[in-house]
Amino acid sequence: SSENQNKTKLKKISQSTYKPILNPKIFEENFRNQVRTAFTNGNVKNGEPVNHNNAVCSSQPFPYCIINDFLCLPSNSTTDTEPANSFLLELKEQLLKLNFNPKSNDLYQFAQTSELIGKPGINGANESSLLRHVVTLLHHKLLPWLRDTTTIKLNDDVDMFCAQYKETDYLLCHDDELENRRIAYVYYLSPDWSINDGGALQLFNSNQREYNGSAIFDPSSVIHEIVPKFNSLVLFEVCPTSYHQVAEIITSTKTRLSLTGWFHGPTEPRPHPDHQIRDQS
């Protein structure tokens, strides 16, 4: 039966040879140094994005980094790593079976699951064996890499949502600032996404002003656009200037699918005079 075939396929994919790992390129010292500079010194080549081995990082307009081919299959040769496409396409199918809640108001319109980590039995990573593997990679490989590379203090809390954006969906400008969120991640799972499909992750410049004696920042204009490329991971520091948005989806034939969430750690209380905080429930 097709159900049996499905089971056989899943079993095969979940054997160790088929399980993807983080792209080994991110562990190269050169790349780590670029990311560290972008996240700590606040200036990489005067803010020009630095390209290194299929990854881009910059401190402008705020510290961020894009890792293309984020997951790949381990291979015998250290220079040649295959993309983990069959795993990722199967993961995508498992994610699409989760329960998505439509979310909409004047700031956004898209659909999202409930929190996927740490709530077994509700919706969670438990429902997808492949997602469980990805969550393990985030906890055991990416989190230590982030601690080491960015020097940002992070605790063990990672949360995750799966989001779907279809034609006309969008998420307007916001900064992600909520207590304890330190680094945002977005992992894209829509094959063949192009700039013409809409849905770019747009990063804003900001202007500083005084408010009750402290400096606060307002978004001004989009200065960088990130195409949500299949199997790419975007990381950025959540900070008073981390203004970003998801441009409206233009394509009627594709769904923009992503796994998104935050690495947590201690944050300073900050003034928030007129920012609306989006509820994540």
Ligand SMILES: O=C(O)CCC(=O)C(=O)O
């Ligand atoms: O999907 C993206 O590119 C960004 C999503 C985002 O900013 C959020 O969910 O807070």
Ligand SMILES: [Fe+2]
């Ligand atoms: Fe965001």
